[in-house]
Amino acid sequence: MFDEYLARRYRTTTRPKKEHYLVKDSAAIVGIGATEFSKDSGRSELQMVCEAVKAAVDDAGLQMEEIDGFVRFEMDYTDEMHICSSLGIPKLTYFAECGWGGGASCSTIVHAAAAIAAGVAECIVCYRGMNEASGRRYGRIPGTPSIMTAPRDHFGSILPFGHCTPPGWVAMFASRYLHEFDATAEDLAWVSVVCREHANRNPNAIFYDRPLTVQECVEARMIIEPLRLYDCCVDTDGAVAIIVASAEKAKKLKQKPAYIVGATQGNATEGELMTSYYRPVISGLPEAWYTGQELWRVTGAIPSDVNVAQFYDAFSPLIPMQLEEYGFCDRGKGMDFCRGGDRIRLGGELPCNTSGSHLSEAYLHGMNLIAEAVRQIRGTSTAQVKNAELSLVTGGLGIPTSAILLRN
Amino acid sequence: MSVEYNADQKIPHPAMWGVLYKSSTPFWDGVKEKRVMLQRCKSCGYWLNPPRPMCPKCRSQESEWVAAKGTGKIYSWVTFNESPHSAFKTPYEAVLVELDEGPRIVSNVVGINSDELEIGMPVEVTFEDVAEDLTLPKFKKVG
Numbered sequence: 001m002f003d004e005y006l007a008r009r010y011r012t013t014t015r016p017k018k019e020h021y022l023v024k025d026s027a028a029i030v031g032i033g034a035t036e037f038s039k040d041s042g043r044s045e046l047q048m049v050c051e052a053v054k055a056a057v058d059d060a061g062l063q064m065e066e067i068d069g070f071v072r073f074e075m076d077y078t079d080e081m082h083i084c085s086s087l088g089i090p091k092l093t094y095f096a097e098c099g100w101g102g103g104a105s106c107s108t109i110v111h112a113a114a115a116i117a118a119g120v121a122e123c124i125v126c127y128r129g130m131n132e133a134s135g136r137r138y139g140r141i142p143g144t145p146s147i148m149t150a151p152r153d154h155f156g157s158i159l160p161f162g163h164c165t166p167p168g169w170v171a172m173f174a175s176r177y178l179h180e181f182d183a184t185a186e187d188l189a190w191v192s193v194v195c196r197e198h199a200n201r202n203p204n205a206i207f208y209d210r211p212l213t214v215q216e217c218v219e220a221r222m223i224i225e226p227l228r229l230y231d232c233c234v235d236t237d238g239a240v241a242i243i244v245a246s247a248e249k250a251k252k253l254k255q256k257p258a259y260i261v262g263a264t265q266g267n268a269t270e271g272e273l274m275t276s277y278y279r280p281v282i283s284g285l286p287e288a289w290y291t292g293q294e295l296w297r298v299t300g301a302i303p304s305d306v307n308v309a310q311f312y313d314a315f316s317p318l319i320p321m322q323l324e325e326y327g328f329c330d331r332g333k334g335m336d337f338c339r340g341g342d343r344i345r346l347g348g349e350l351p352c353n354t355s356g357s358h359l360s361e362a363y364l365h366g367m368n369l370i371a372e373a374v375r376q377i378r379g380t381s382t383a384q385v386k387n388a389e390l391s392l393v394t395g396g397l398g399i400p401t402s403a404i405l406l407r408n
Numbered sequence: 409m410s411v412e413y414n415a416d417q418k419i420p421h422p423a424m425w426g427v428l429y430k431s432s433t434p435f436w437d438g439v440k441e442k443r444v445m446l447q448r449c450k451s452c453g454y455w456l457n458p459p460r461p462m463c464p465k466c467r468s469q470e471s472e473w474v475a476a477k478g479t480g481k482i483y484s485w486v487t488f489n490e491s492p493h494s495a496f497k498t499p500y501e502a503v504l505v506e507l508d509e510g511p512r513i514v515s516n517v518v519g520i521n522s523d524e525l526e527i528g529m530p531v532e533v534t535f536e537d538v539a540e541d542l543t544l545p546k547f548k549k550v551g
């Protein structure tokens with residue numbers, strides 16, 4: 001059943017002709033902006049988002065009036081209408097929203113790049129703002145359903161058993177993954193340690209001045225077995241904005257453009273929100289596999305072409321799992337890839353999560369990972385990969401997901 | 409071990425999921441009669457788990473509910489050391505049980521210590537009245 005299930009993935013449906021993929025190289029990320037990353041912002045999400053968008057517009061060397069599109073996260077508590085009213089953006093001709101929590105991160109770029117390739121807009125803001133750490137919900141309508149009480153049928157089958165949070169949901173996959181591939185807590189710790197090494201070079205990271213050892217990881221407080229404290233991302237208050245513009249416009253702007261070679265999404269059948277426990281195999285992430293297959297197809301690149309990668313890491317086991325699903329190693333070999341850290345740290349074969357990412361920089365639902373991928377193309381990362389030409393970013397896991405490949 | 413509850417806190421009830429909950433009604437009706445009911449495609453026999461309005465294999469809308477034997481194996485498990493909900497006293501385990509018929513369900517264990525809990529362990533269903541209006545199918549060691 002195991003082999004049959006995996007083989008089924010390869011029987012792909014028909015795809016549009018590659019030459020019809022208009023997104024390739026027709027848009028670029030031209031501006032990035034962020035607030036500070038903290039445990040208590042002391043202000044509203046709307047205020048932080050406005051600050052981040054203004055910083056991104058300034059970074060790009062754009063006029064605020066040139067913004068004509070917005071792509072938001074379905075889960076965000078702010079919206080383009082109120083952001084534009086505060087920032088004095090006179091008009092928009094394109095706006096969209098992307099679902100599935102952190103799975104939306106690179107989806108925002110898919111929407112922006114596709115809209116630009118289609119000529120619907122020219123200069124689009126993608127953003128995320130969240131007071132995840134302090135839980136401040138300024139502007140939130142009282143009684144807005146949270147993820148815990150969303151009207152999702154399947155939740156009725158899991159919440160009565162106390163199985164009711166993302167760390168718990170992911171721990172169930174992780175438990176099976178570690179079992180199937182004989183991985184230990186020490187193996188997993190290397191993922192968190194390397195992310196921390198990178199964060200220790202990044203003054204904007206929440207854990208900038210806090211080194212971390214494998215020993216500390218395996219002795220840390222158990223949150224939800226098998227996930228310990230440092231296997232989980234760092235709850236953060238903050239906002240990040242990314243500006244996508246047409247390649248033509250990008251050439252005239254202030255920064256070196258990070259051209260979008262490909263931006264793809266993937267859903268896989270028999271899915272449930274972070275609890276797809278009913279597929280023949282649950283030690284993989286088929287959404288990521290489909291997203292990756294499509295990315296390699298439309299871009300013509302292969303995994304070994306990639307110079308630097310930012311893998312979505314709400315929880316540490318997701319990095320080895322994605323190394324497998326995006327084709328950087330064979331199935332079941334992701335943990336080997338991470339063990340000891342040499343292959344994934346700066347200077348290694350595939351430097352991963354060079355800002356410290358969700359585990360150690362900040363948890364901004366993947367948008368801080370996109371900003372870091374852009375810095376790698378510009379040559380301005382605090383853990384810069386020399387001559388990085390191709391920079392990969394992936395979106396949230398256990399849900400419909402997304403990925404982008406940037407080039408210089 | 410077994411889950412212990414804070415008596416003054418309400419355990420999340422399946423009915424909280426409103427009208428959509430209807431697709432699982434036969435499952436929860438079965439639990440009241442101490443049975444684990446599973447939905448199966450009447451046309452091709454594919455298990456519809458979680459319950460679905462249509463068979464993803466043959467697209468038939470004809471389905472039937474059948475009682476599972478109630479035996480299976482631990483497929484995966486986790487221990488909550490931090491409570492995500494005020495009704496549950498920590499620590500407690502959530503398990504994914506693969507029933508002998510094939511489908512998997514999320515549940516809790518009864519009387520199994522976490523240090524003896526392991527993937528592949530054979531288990532059988534037991535029914536626990538956790539609140540006046542809520543019975544849950546849980547799993548204990550076989551025999």
Ligand SMILES: [Zn+2]
Pocket residue numbers: 449450451452453454463464465466467468
């Ligand atoms: Zn069928």
